[in-house]
Amino acid sequence: MLTDLQIKDLSQRMNIPLEGVYFKDELPRLKPNKTYIINLQDSETDEGYQNEGTHWTLLQVNKYPSGKIEPIFFDPYGAPPSEPIKSAVKKDFNIYLPYTTKDVQSLMNNACGFYCLALGHFINAFKGRTNSLYNDVDMFMDMFDDLNHSIDFKKNEYILKHFFQAEDPKLRKEIDVIKPIESITEEDEEGGINPFKNDGKEYTKIICDVKYIDQK
Numbered sequence: 071m072l073t074d075l076q077i078k079d080l081s082q083r084m085n086i087p088l089e090g091v092y093f094k095d096e097l098p099r100l101k102p103n104k105t106y107i108i109n110l111q112d113s114e115t116d117e118g119y120q121n122e123g124t125h126w127t128l129l130q131v132n133k134y135p136s137g138k139i140e141p142i143f144f145d146p147y148g149a150p151p152s153e154p155i156k157s158a159v160k161k162d163f164n165i166y167l168p169y170t171t172k173d174v175q176s177l178m179n180n181a182c183g184f185y186c187l188a189l190g191h192f193i194n195a196f197k198g199r200t201n202s203l204y205n206d207v208d209m210f211m212d213m214f215d216d217l218n219h220s221i222d223f224k225k226n227e228y229i230l231k232h233f234f235q236a237e238d239p240k241l242r243k244e245i246d247v248i249k250p251i252e253s254i255t256e257e258d259e260e261g262g263i264n265p266f267k268n269d270g271k272e273y274t275k276i277i278c279d280v281k282y283i284d285q286k
Contacts, residue, residue, distance in 0.1 A: 072126065072183030077107050080187050080234075085195035093121065094154045100162040102133035105190045107183070108155060110145075128186040129155060130193065131163055132203045140203045141167050146175035146185040148218070170207065174214040176223035181230065188233040 072080075074091040081088035089104035093113040100106070109123040129151075131141040141159050143151040148171045151159075159167040175182055193199060193206045200206055214226045 071123070071180040072187075074107075074123075077126070077183055077187065081105070081107075081190065084187060084191040084233075086187065086190040087194055088190070093123070094152055097154065097158045100129075100131060100158055102131050102139070102163075105130050105194065107186055107190075110152060126182040126186050127151075127155075128189055129159070129167075130190070130203070131159065131165075139163055139165055141165060142203055142207055143167050143169040144186065144189050144207070145169065146173075146182045148173040148216075170211055172211050172214065172216045173218045174211070174216070174226050176217060176226065178223060179227070181227070184230055184234065188230055191233060 077091050078088065086105050087103065089101055089106055090098070091107045091109075092098070093109050093111055095112040097106070097108065106129040108127050108129055109121075110125045110127060111121045111123050113121060115121055125145075125147075127146075128144040129141070131139060133139050141163065143155060145151075150169050151167055156167050159165060175185055189207070189210055192210045193203060196206075200209075213229050215222050217223055217226070
């Protein structure tokens with residue numbers, strides 16, 4: 071999983087107007103037209119120790135010259151925003167917080183930070199954007215399959231990695247965001263996929279027994 075320093079560095083390179091990287095219980099007063107990358111963990115454990123973070127999400131609230139306000143919350147798993155995030159938007163903008171529902175992230179990797187950065191770039195810096203937040207979010211999401219209904223997670227990873235290639239083809243390098251099958255097997259032998267938490271509730275996504283067919 072990306073660290074907060076890596077997210078800040080990549081945001082600068084990708085022309086994302088990042089306001090900051092926060093745990094969900096440490097959100098400051100929200101500013102319009104700024105990107106917030108939020109970890110779904112609280113900053114401290116119940117025992118008072120510093121948390122390392124588990125899963126990155128994105129929040130942005132756009133305010134147009136007309137005064138119209140449009141917020142969006144993006145979790146690569148398609149989960150709803152937690153109460154602290156909804157409360158922050160309600161407090162600072164007095165508006166309901168909609169969210170994306172498509173599950174684009176595979177359990178095969180920890181690419182949540184990459185997905186958030188890709189969306190942040192698309193809605194803020196992509197030359198082909200419409201400058202309408204919801205239209206641009208829809209265009210971004212349409213590029214990916216919903217993994218609640220598809221098993222083609224490699225398609226999503228293939229599209230994702232193109233957001234992190236240099237503009238100069240000579241400088242481009244392969245970005246491997248898919249864990250090798252061997253490492254996934256090792257994780258399963260060690261106890262399976264760790265569940266994630268949202269608002270104190272624990273969720274576990276069940277992996278189905280899927281057979282991959284070589285179509286060569």
